[in-house]
Amino acid sequence: MKKNILIIGGSGLVGNKIAQILAKRNNDYIILIGSRKGSSEIARQIQIDVNDTKSFDIIKKQRIDLIVLCTSDKINNILSYCIENNIDYLDITKPTPDLENSYQLAKSKFINSKIVFGSGWMVGLVSSLAFFTIPKTENIETIKLLVYYSINDLAGKSSAYFMAENVAKPFKVYKQNKAILVKHFMNIEKHNFKFDLGKRKCYNFDTPDLFILNQIEKIPTVEVKTTYSSKAITLLLHYFQVIKLFQILPLSVRKLLFSANGNGDQTVFDIVIKTSNITKTISLQSVLGQAYLTAFSTVLNIEKTIQTQNNGLYFSHQLFEPNEFYNLINSSETINIKKDFQ
Numbered sequence: 001m002k003k004n005i006l007i008i009g010g011s012g013l014v015g016n017k018i019a020q021i022l023a024k025r026n027n028d029y030i031i032l033i034g035s036r037k038g039s040s041e042i043a044r045q046i047q048i049d050v051n052d053t054k055s056f057d058i059i060k061k062q063r064i065d066l067i068v069l070c071t072s073d074k075i076n077n078i079l080s081y082c083i084e085n086n087i088d089y090l091d092i093t094k095p096t097p098d099l100e101n102s103y104q105l106a107k108s109k110f111i112n113s114k115i116v117f118g119s120g121w122m123v124g125l126v127s128s129l130a131f132f133t134i135p136k137t138e139n140i141e142t143i144k145l146l147v148y149y150s151i152n153d154l155a156g157k158s159s160a161y162f163m164a165e166n167v168a169k170p171f172k173v174y175k176q177n178k179a180i181l182v183k184h185f186m187n188i189e190k191h192n193f194k195f196d197l198g199k200r201k202c203y204n205f206d207t208p209d210l211f212i213l214n215q216i217e218k219i220p221t222v223e224v225k226t227t228y229s230s231k232a233i234t235l236l237l238h239y240f241q242v243i244k245l246f247q248i249l250p251l252s253v254r255k256l257l258f259s260a261n262g263n264g265d266q267t268v269f270d271i272v273i274k275t276s277n278i279t280k281t282i283s284l285q286s287v288l289g290q291a292y293l294t295a296f297s298t299v300l301n302i303e304k305t306i307q308t309q310n311n312g313l314y315f316s317h318q319l320f321e322p323n324e325f326y327n328l329i330n331s332s333e334t335i336n337i338k339k340d341f342q
């Protein structure tokens with residue numbers, strides 16, 4: 001049966017890639033692109049503003065089955081609309097505090113569709129790959145995500161603005177189930193990335209996996225660290241945080257600072273998973289970079305959301321068996337996975 005899928009923010013960097021990959025893989029989806037500008041010339045582009053609920057009438061007219069949210073909707077207008085109208089929802093946009101709010105909101109409602117939170121790093125990849133690596137999740141004591149971010153990679157405005165808005169705010173990491181407030185680009189850890197990037201200095205970084213893995217999946221210790229391809233820039237960001245420069249720089253300048261953007265480069269991350277007696281690492285490299293990886297992972301989530309029978313509240317990784325997700329993500333020719341275990 002044909003399914004009508006609306007990608008809000010679908011004209012942006014990630015949304016556009018999602019639409020392309022989805023269309024290539026599925027003939028039976030009708031894909032609509034929503035944005036504030038819309039277009040009367042391009043078929044299936046519709047005008048919708050997440051901040052203007054009057055613009056949502058078109059969703060009913062077009063009989064949308066699933067909304068994929070690819071633009072920030074801080075006050076959850078689209079989430080509320082989907083819950084009220086029994087429409088499936090997949091959201092890849094929420095920074096950690098917003099995800100916590102959206103989850104609380106959804107939990108307080110009667111859910112008669114599939115509501116999927118895909119805001120974890122690269123849309124649920126970390127939880128899925130960690131649980132693929134050690135399926136007995138109750139034995140896992142620590143999960144650490146280490147992200148290599150190339151300054152030559154492509155990033156949409158929204159992704160860059162996320163860093164600008166949040167860089168000066170403390171966030172929670174979890175150590176033995178105790179929430180500890182930390183700041184971005186602090187607390188150095190040297191890490192040797194498995195994809196031949198050498199030993200690099202990594203610093204604190206906030207991704208929603210911290211909340212998902214500790215508060216939802218009950219992993220006692222969860223940390224995320226990042227390093228930039230330029231060692232000088234990594235160090236500079238650390239020193240800016242040390243001297244509290246981010247706190248006094250206006251948002252417009254911080255936006256400029258994080259908007260540096262190349263033509264595309266690889267993205268790499270390692271996930272280190274520990275039990276009381278073993279440590280395993282699983283590493284992923286996306287040759288086509290972060291936007292492609294996000295888009296491909298979102299497409300897998302869209303397909304699975306549509307196939308899933310039971311209505312309810314899901315975090316992305318909960319849609320899949322870890323093994324199933326591993327095979328799907330590994331099916332892309334431009335995504336490489338190394339397992340430091342057999």
Ligand SMILES: NC(=O)c1ccc[n+]([C@@H]2O[C@H](COP(=O)([O-])OP(=O)(O)OC[C@H]3O[C@@H](n4cnc5c(N)ncnc54)[C@H](OP(=O)(O)O)[C@@H]3O)[C@@H](O)[C@H]2O)c1
Pocket residue numbers: 008009010011012013014015034035036037038048049050051070071072092093094118119120121122123155156157158159162291294
């Ligand atoms: N989960 C993950 O791992 C992950 C990874 C990367 C990115 N992301 C998230 O994905 C989202 C998209 O990133 P991006 O880099 O593709 O951003 P982008 O290139 O800036 O695109 C944003 C899109 O949203 C539309 N838009 C902006 N405000 C809107 C509004 N009020 N109502 C409707 N549409 C609106 C824009 O078009 P108009 O100007 O025409 O409205 C544009 O098409 C961001 O929220 C980012 O944080 C998540």
